[in-house]
Amino acid sequence: MGVVPFGLKPALDQIAAELDVAFDQLLTVPQDSRARLYEAMRHAAMSGGKRMRPLLVAAACELFHIGRDHALRVGLAVECIHVYSLIHDDLPSMDDDDLRRGRPTLHKAFDEATAILAGDSLHALAFELLGDEATHPDPFVRAELTLELARASGPAGMAGGQAMDLAAEHQPLDLPAVTRLQQLKTGALIGFCVEAGAIMGRVPPDSRTGLRGYAREFGLAFQIADDLLDIEGDESEVGKKLGKDAAAGKATFVSLLGPDQARRQATLFVNQAIEHLRDFGESAALLRAIARFAIERSR
Amino acid sequence: MGVVPFGLKPALDQIAAELDVAFDQLLTVPQDSRARLYEAMRHAAMSGGKRMRPLLVAAACELFHIGRDHALRVGLAVECIHVYSLIHDDLPSMDDDDLRRGRPTLHKAFDEATAILAGDSLHALAFELLGDEATHPDPFVRAELTLELARASGPAGMAGGQAMDLAAEHQPLDLPAVTRLQQLKTGALIGFCVEAGAIMGRVPPDSRTGLRGYAREFGLAFQIADDLLDIEGDESEVGKKLGKDAAAGKATFVSLLGPDQARRQATLFVNQAIEHLRDFGESAALLRAIARFAIERSR
Numbered sequence: 001m002g003v004v005p006f007g008l009k010p011a012l013d014q015i016a017a018e019l020d021v022a023f024d025q026l027l028t029v030p031q032d033s034r035a036r037l038y039e040a041m042r043h044a045a046m047s048g049g050k051r052m053r054p055l056l057v058a059a060a061c062e063l064f065h066i067g068r069d070h071a072l073r074v075g076l077a078v079e080c081i082h083v084y085s086l087i088h089d090d091l092p093s094m095d096d097d098d099l100r101r102g103r104p105t106l107h108k109a110f111d112e113a114t115a116i117l118a119g120d121s122l123h124a125l126a127f128e129l130l131g132d133e134a135t136h137p138d139p140f141v142r143a144e145l146t147l148e149l150a151r152a153s154g155p156a157g158m159a160g161g162q163a164m165d166l167a168a169e170h171q172p173l174d175l176p177a178v179t180r181l182q183q184l185k186t187g188a189l190i191g192f193c194v195e196a197g198a199i200m201g202r203v204p205p206d207s208r209t210g211l212r213g214y215a216r217e218f219g220l221a222f223q224i225a226d227d228l229l230d231i232e233g234d235e236s237e238v239g240k241k242l243g244k245d246a247a248a249g250k251a252t253f254v255s256l257l258g259p260d261q262a263r264r265q266a267t268l269f270v271n272q273a274i275e276h277l278r279d280f281g282e283s284a285a286l287l288r289a290i291a292r293f294a295i296e297r298s299r
Numbered sequence: 300m301g302v303v304p305f306g307l308k309p310a311l312d313q314i315a316a317e318l319d320v321a322f323d324q325l326l327t328v329p330q331d332s333r334a335r336l337y338e339a340m341r342h343a344a345m346s347g348g349k350r351m352r353p354l355l356v357a358a359a360c361e362l363f364h365i366g367r368d369h370a371l372r373v374g375l376a377v378e379c380i381h382v383y384s385l386i387h388d389d390l391p392s393m394d395d396d397d398l399r400r401g402r403p404t405l406h407k408a409f410d411e412a413t414a415i416l417a418g419d420s421l422h423a424l425a426f427e428l429l430g431d432e433a434t435h436p437d438p439f440v441r442a443e444l445t446l447e448l449a450r451a452s453g454p455a456g457m458a459g460g461q462a463m464d465l466a467a468e469h470q471p472l473d474l475p476a477v478t479r480l481q482q483l484k485t486g487a488l489i490g491f492c493v494e495a496g497a498i499m500g501r502v503p504p505d506s507r508t509g510l511r512g513y514a515r516e517f518g519l520a521f522q523i524a525d526d527l528l529d530i531e532g533d534e535s536e537v538g539k540k541l542g543k544d545a546a547a548g549k550a551t552f553v554s555l556l557g558p559d560q561a562r563r564q565a566t567l568f569v570n571q572a573i574e575h576l577r578d579f580g581e582s583a584a585l586l587r588a589i590a591r592f593a594i595e596r597s598r
Contacts, residue, residue: 032479033470037454037462088419093411112392116415117462120387120422124453127426131446143441147430154423155336163336163416171332180331 008289015055015075020046022076026125040110040118045083047101050297052222052290053078056193059286060211064201073135074145074196080126081153081189087119089162095244102239126153136200144199152192161185165250173251179220182253186226187219194218194287210276214287217273220253222294224266227254229297266295307588314354314374319345321375325424339409339417344382346400349596351521351589352377355492358585359510363500372434373444373495379425380452380488386418388461394543401538425452435499443498451491460484464549472550478519481552485525486518493517493586512575513586519552520568521593523561526553528596565594 023045029038054075061071090097090105091112097105107115129135130145151157161184164177173181194215198208227245231254235242245252254262273291277284322344328337353374360370389396389404390411396404406414428434429444450456460483463476472480493514497507526544530553534541544551553561572590576583 033463033466033476034454034459036466037459041454084419088415091412091415093415113390113465114462116387116390116392117458117465119419120383121454121458121462123419123422124449124456124458126449127445128449128453131442131444131449133442139437139439139442142445143430143432143438145430146426146441146445150423150425150427150430154427155333155340155420157423159416159420159423160333160336163413163420164332166412166416167332167335177332 007285008293011059011286011289012051012055015058016048016051018072019051019054019076019079022072023079026076026129036110036114037117037121040106040114041122043103043109044087044106044118045079045122047103049079049083049101051075051079053082053189053193056190056287056290057196059284059290060194060197061200062197062286063211063280063283064197064203066197066200070136070200071197073129073132074200075193077126077129077135077145077149078189078193078196080122080129081149081158084119084122084126085153085158085162087115087122091115094162094166097241097244099240102236123153138202141200141202145196148192148195148199152188157184157188158186161188168250169248172249175253175256178251178253178256182220182223183216186223187216190219190222191215210279213276214273214291217269217276218291218294221266221269221273221291224253224262224269225295225297227252228259228262228266230254231259263295270295306584307592310358310585310588311350311354314357315347315350317371318350318353318375318378321371322378325375325428335409335413336416336420339405339413340421342402342408343386343405343417344378344421346402348378348382348400350374350378352381352488352492355489355586355589356495358583358589359493359496360499361496361585362510362579362582363496363502365496365499369435369499370496372428372431373499374492376425376428376434376444376448377488377492377495379421379428380448380457383418383421383425384452384457384461386414386421390414393461393465396540396543398539401535422452437501440499440501444495447491447494447498451487456483456487457485460487467549468547471548474552474555477550477552477555481519481522482515485522486515489518489521490514509575509578513572513590516568516572516575517590517593520565520572520590523552523565523568524594524596526551527558527561527565529553530558562594569594 027038027042029035057075057078058071087106089095090100091107098108106118127146130142130149136142161181164181165185194211195208198211229238230242230245233242257265270291274288277287326337326341328334356374356377357370386405388394389399390406397407405417426445429441429448435441460480463480464484493510494507497510528537529541529544532541556564569590573587576586
């Protein structure tokens with residue numbers, strides 16, 4: 001995984017192991033003709049992702065002393081959304097990618113219809129998890145988690161950002177437009193991850209300013225790192241085809257700023273993200289480490 | 300709409316008008332590059348569907364004196380799920396349909412990528428509606444609606460049924476297998492519609508046996524009527540290509556039983572559905588009319 005800040009690797013390894021166990025239980029293959037659908041979901045969901053979003057949920061939950069089991073269930077729901085979005089984005093009519101995490105994408109390993117349905121199924125499972133009282137005993141929390149995850153992943157969030165990305169093939173974007181696109185496409189779901197702990201801790205929305213600032217700056221730094229990997233990364237380590245943005249003539253932070261300026265901007269965003277956590281003291285150590293990881297990762 | 304039982308037509312017309320107003324507000328086109336996504340959602344969601352599922356929600360809400368505004372918001376959420384499933388099922392890699400409700404299917408009118416994203420967006424909007432306190436003031440109700448709609452639409456429900464349907468192209472089904480497939484593919488969402496009123500009325504699950512029986516029998520009758528329309532319907536009235544099941548060699552209730560026996564079976568299911576409502580008296584008049592409509596409809 002390249003350079004991982006001190007203290008972060010055990011946390012990443014632990015959450016990855018926990019997520020694999022959780023997905024294994026969630027996606028038990030039924031003894032009927034839906035077996036292929038479940039095998040497809042397992043292929044996509046249990047393929048060694050970084051689990052960065054569930055780790056963000058767990059780290060933000062530490063601020064409010066939320067139980068690990070609750071944090072994990074919400075992290076699992078977020079990862080269901082993230083994986084479904086990767087499956088659908090990889091489809092031939094979307095980004096047409098053949099490789100993901102070093103393995104064939106789902107429509108290549110199975111078929112397009114199964115890939116679409118596996119994405120839809122993971123999408124529904126995310127909300128089944130959030131509606132279930134095992135995720136949190138307080139129904140107000142379950143309803144707010146549902147509302148916020150739906151907003152973050154729908155047309156006002158992730159799906160809307162992907163629509164902007166499709167539209168960008170016909171009209172080149174400037175820096176504010178790329179920023180807005182990425183705030184929807186990847187930033188909204190990251191924002192949910194960081195805020196989920198506050199929702200579970202019943203922290204009122206107007207006391208979440210610092211967390212929202214952290215999520216916003218972290219999300220942009222994370223995206224710049226992604227853009228840098230697309231031009232400078234090692235394809236075998238990143239596990240997907242690189243250089244696609246440049247080949248498609250897509251505007252990114254890196255194409256607009258140049259790699260050196262983009263790297264400086266990412267460092268600035270990380271420092272600002274960490275500054276937003278100043279009131280949280282030692283309980284925010286993991287969130288700080290994750291912020292630094294955003295720009296030091298190699299996949 | 301062919302033969303509509305006395306009293307049902309005004310109810311169908313009213314809910315259709317209410318749903319169009321609600322979708323018009325929900326899908327206000329933004330002034331940015333997501334405009335095309337929203338136009339696509341409007342094309343699919345505001346194209347004169349029967350709105351049978353929202354009407355079922357409203358009719359079942361009458362049993363428990365649930366306010367019309369709450370019933371409509373839940374009906375809108377269900378219709379978001381129903382429309383998303385039609386968009387995805389029509390895709391070239393799924394059923395490859397060009398016509399829906401007499402108009403081009405969404406991937407024909409727009410493009411495949413936009414159709415996939417519009418489906419995903421409506422899917423998320425369904426849960427955004429359910430998580431919002433405007434749908435119901437009691438968070439316990441919102442959480443239970445979320446849990447049950449997710450179950451009904453995910454791999455244990457609608458999406459699982461569609462996966463069974465895909466698998467059936469390779470292995471012909473017998474009557475129990477067709478029944479199970481349809482109970483997932485269309486029955487689960489119908490079950491949610493009928494039970495939503497009881498959820499909002501805080502009727503405990505073990506007191507919902509009659510409603511579940513009604514939903515089960517009605518769902519099967521509705522599906523047989525659908526199968527009959529596929530072989531006997533008027534393509535211009537039904538608004539989609541017919542005869543597809545037979546052409547694909549798919550087992551249906553009608554192919555397994557023959558049209559006459561299937562029609563008798565549907566009538567039996569409708570009578571049983573109505574019998575399940577015997578404890579509800581006059582408040583179930585609309586649910587009874589909907590049950591009769593299931594087998595008398597011509598589209």
